[in-house]
Amino acid sequence: MTLKIPTIAEIKEKLSLPKPWDTVVIFLLNILIAIPTFLILHQNLIELDWIYNLDRILLFILLLVVIQLILRMLKTIIIICIALYLVALIYGTLFGNYGFYRVFEDYRYMIYAMSEDPYPQDLIVAKLLPFPNKSKIIKSVDFTNPKVRNFALYATTKHFRDVKGFNQNRKMIQCFAVFKEIKNNWNYVNDPKGREYIAYASESLQHFSGDCDDHAVLMAACIKAIGGTPRIIHTGGHLYPEMLIGNNSDLETAIYLIKEVLFVNESKDKDIHYHIDERGNIWLNLDYTAKYPGGPFMKEEILGALTL
Known part of the structure; x- marks a missing residue:
């Protein structure tokens, strides 16, 4: 009995999807790849001042065409590609940080972000790029240090301890x-x-000195150490901390406390700056350049958010 070695044509036929499923799968993969790729390019390419944002429309169409051509060239091994992708997601779901749920969440965030007007006070954080040095x-x-x-306890006894009526x-x-x-105390x-x-946050306490990421780490650690919820925003070349405020009612309280009770002089005639995430939660800016909570953003563009 001789062992028959399959020809390249036979291997190609076995690895190919049957019609019309090959067209359907390629189209779906095209959309899944094109959306995040487009958003990353949109974040990093200069936006031309064309009517109706035609430059971005043409960019998305070009992406669709290029990706479609590439996928059609690879359709003979598309089953292997899908299998490897599913294996990677299963492994991420069981042992890593990026699995099926994270994929679903990321696409939901991106679609939500595309449906909203990205005004500075209304910006939806799209998780498009890996967070640097995560x-x-x-x-x-190290908030448990x-x-x-x-230090966080000391700060709460030094400032605003005698504020009445806001238990x-x-x-x-x-x-x-x-x-x-x-x-x-911060020294850049x-x-x-x-x-x-x-x-480390505990290290920065020695001299209260460092750059923006050191400040963000220290602020986040101290807020977390007393039960608050911080996150760190990545804008590309800059990191800064934010704290979770809550809903619109909580924001009204925060604004009143900042402007009428705690930071009256610093915030006089100034706006309060914040972001609203995809779940409707409000996050207040705590950048080192701000003289009061909710001060102006140093950079408004957001490339990633790390909730701690």
């Missing part, structure tokens, strides 16, 4: 106290030349 930042936010916890907003006021203490210092250095 694992280092998470490790650096006694030094971080004790239900105690945590918000204490987070604002942390902001004030760090703001009053660049990283070592040619190196991205991310200091």
Whole structure:
């Protein structure tokens, strides 16, 4: 009995999808690939001042055509590509951080973002790109370190301790106290030349010095140490912290506290700056350049958000 070696044509036929399913699968893959690719290009390419945003419409059409051609060239191994993709997602779901649920969430965020007007006060955060130094930042936010916890407690006793009538907003006021203490002491210092250095929050407490990512890490760790919910925003070349405020009613309370009680002089005749995420949660800007919680953004463009 001789072993028959399949020809290239036979292998190609076995790995090909039957018609018309090949066209359907290729079209669906085209859409799934084109949407995030378009949004990444939209974020990073200069927008031309064309009527009706024709430059972006043509860009999306060009992407669809190019991806369609590439997928049709690869359709003989499309089954293998899909299988590898599913295996990667299954592994991510069971053992990693990126699985089926994250894919669903990311596409939902992107579609939601495309349906909204991205005004600065209304910006929807689209998770398009990997968050830079994510694992280092998470490790650096050492909010359980006694030094971080004790500093946060010290800030809450030093500032706004005697504010009356807002017991239900105690945590918000204490987070604002942390902001004030760090703001009053922070000294901006660049990283070592040619190196991205991310200091632990407990390390930054020694001299209250560092660059924007060190400030963001320290602010996030101290807020988390007293029960608040922080996140760090990545804008490309800049990181800054935000704190979760809640819903519109909570925002009204925060604005009143900032402008009428806690930061009256700093916020006089100034706007309060915040972002609304895809779930309707409101996040207040705490950048080191802001003189009060909700101060002006240093950079409005958002490339990623890391909730801690």
